[in-house]
Amino acid sequence: xxxxxxxxxxxxxxxxxxxxxxLRLSFIHLFADRQVPETITxxxxxxxxxxxxxxxxxPIVTQNGSFAFFLSNExxxxxxxxxxxxxxxxxxxxxxxxxMAALWLYQAxxx
Amino acid sequence: xxxxxxxxxxxxxxxxxxxxxxxKTMESARSNDDLSGESGKSISSAFWAGVRDISPILLGIFPxxxxxxVAQIGAGLEPFPAVAMxxxxxxxxxxxxxxxxxxxxxxxxxxxLTALIINLRFVMYSASLSPHFSGISRFWKWIxxxxxxxxxxxxxxxxxxxxxxxxxxxxxxxxxxxxPLWVLWLIGTVIGVIVGLKIPESxxxxxxxxxxxxxxxxxxxxxxxxxxxxxxxGLISVVAFNLPMNISIIVAAVSGILVGFFTESLLRxxxxx
Numbered sequence: 382x383x384x385x386x387x388x389x390x391x392x393x394x395x396x397x398x399x400x401x402x403x404l405r406l407s408f409i410h411l412f413a414d415r416q417v418p419e420t421i422t423x424x425x426x427x428x429x430x431x432x433x434x435x436x437x438x439x440p441i442v443t444q445n446g447s448f449a450f451f452l453s454n455e456x457x458x459x460x461x462x463x464x465x466x467x468x469x470x471x472x473x474x475x476x477x478x479x480x481m482a483a484l485w486l487y488q489a490x491x492x
Numbered sequence: 493x494x495x496x497x498x499x500x501x502x503x504x505x506x507x508x509x510x511x512x513x514x515x516k517t518m519e520s521a522r523s524n525d526d527l528s529g530e531s532g533k534s535i536s537s538a539f540w541a542g543v544r545d546i547s548p549i550l551l552g553i554f555p556x557x558x559x560x561x562v563a564q565i566g567a568g569l570e571p572f573p574a575v576a577m578x579x580x581x582x583x584x585x586x587x588x589x590x591x592x593x594x595x596x597x598x599x600x601x602x603x604x605l606t607a608l609i610i611n612l613r614f615v616m617y618s619a620s621l622s623p624h625f626s627g628i629s630r631f632w633k634w635i636x637x638x639x640x641x642x643x644x645x646x647x648x649x650x651x652x653x654x655x656x657x658x659x660x661x662x663x664x665x666x667x668x669x670x671x672p673l674w675v676l677w678l679i680g681t682v683i684g685v686i687v688g689l690k691i692p693e694s695x696x697x698x699x700x701x702x703x704x705x706x707x708x709x710x711x712x713x714x715x716x717x718x719x720x721x722x723x724x725x726g727l728i729s730v731v732a733f734n735l736p737m738n739i740s741i742i743v744a745a746v747s748g749i750l751v752g753f754f755t756e757s758l759l760r761x762x763x764x765x
Contacts (some may be wrong), residue, residue, distance in 0.1 A: 382567070382568035382595060382610045383567055383568040383569070383594040383595060383597060383675065384597055385594065385597075385600070387570060387573065389592075389600070390569065390573055391573060392638060393590075393594075393600050393603060393604070394573060394576065394577050394581065395546040396604055397580075397581050397582060397590060397603070397604055397608070398580035398581045398582075398587065398609045400604070400607075400608055400611075400629070401581055401582075401583055401586065401607070401608070401611045401614065401751045402637065402638055404608070404611050404612065404614040404615050404618070405614045405617075405618055405637040405638065405640040406616050406618065406633070406634065406637040407614075407619070407635050408615065408619035408621075408622040408705060409618045409621055409622050409625055409636060409637045409640075410630065410633040410634065410637060413571070413626065413633075417615075417619040419616075422616065422619070423753055423756065424749055424750075424753050425613060425615060425616035426616065426718070426752075427717070427718065427721040427748065427749040427752035427753055428609070428610075428612045428613040428616070428745075428749060429642075429708075429709065429712065429746075430709055430712070430713060430719075430721045430722035430725070430743075430748065430752065431721045431722065431724070431725040431744070431746075431748025431749045431752060432585070432609055432612075432613075432725070432745045432747045432748075433585060433610075433705045433709040433722070434709060434721075434722040434723070434725040434726040434729070434744075435706060435725045435726065435728070435729035435740070435741045435744035435745045435748065436585065436588070436589055436592075436610075436701075436702065436705050436741065437702045437705045437706055437709065437726065438702075438726040438727075438729050438750050439729050439730060439732050439733050439740070440592075440699070440701060440702045441702050442632045442730055443701075443733065448730075456696075456699060457684065460703070460706070463703050463706055463707075464706055464710060467706050467707045467710040467711060468711065469711050471711040472552060472707070473552030473553070473555060473556060473704065473707040473708070474554075474555055475553055476703055476704075476706060476707035477555050477700050477703045477704060477707065478561075480699065480700070480703040480706075481696075481697075481699065481700060481703070482737075483760060484694075484696060485696075486697055488520055490695075491569045
């Protein structure tokens, strides 16, 4: 749970929202008549896989803030099930449902 | 008008090489939202064509927005700022990362930097859409920029490449994709915030967050370099997990981007030899 005061949270949200808006506005309006350098385009292409991957693995391989690579960590097999479903179906809903179902099933079997 | 005729001819020429199925799909699309006629009608048909194209994708967005609402309330935000975040930021992955870091009490600077690295991809979309929006007024440019999302971008850019539109129609097609997405995102967040207050922790609903990202990322790993970028970033995010101030996501993402870039350069050089 955050300790941040509600005033600071509003400031944080406005800063993130404002900066995100500027990123979105960048070439649509601010630099509309400029070409994007090729190096930048090539670098930006790797933002989605790299940024998302950094958000995927840590919550799967940790339990209560410390690492758990063991079978007792039911999140690992559940994530593998969901990964297979994601690749095959390319469907967000199926991926989330299969991963959660696998997690609950595993918890029920262990519990 | 002359430009328009010329463009139609080039499209017809291009179609000669296309498989039958694609040709048929394009024909039916074109007869439904035809370009001719008075501008009011063609604008509204462009809008509804956008709504139609985004509809199947909305089904996948809805659980994502619910989870964003649940995560934002779970991080300890009050219900009002939790909902407002979906309006102010309106970017799912960054919202989920922000909620997670807020919950861990990460420093504000780290939270901002992490969200911005995740959202850097919008610069790429913005550059790609720019030539299609060149004729529109500043007001609509600002509205379109605010509404920019992965899904709205992807659906629009596919349509722009298949079919000729007048500049106004391009805007309204895009808005037809973007506005329903925005409305649904907000409804989903509100429901997520209400439900999230009542869900017991034993349900492990926080696990839905990495699952959502998996669903977005894995089907989009189209080549080796992107795979290497994802793998590098994933490994580093685990190894660097205990670095102070929750800086690990930034370190991992930047490393992944750079390693992906150099892998692609190497592969290109090899292909040239």
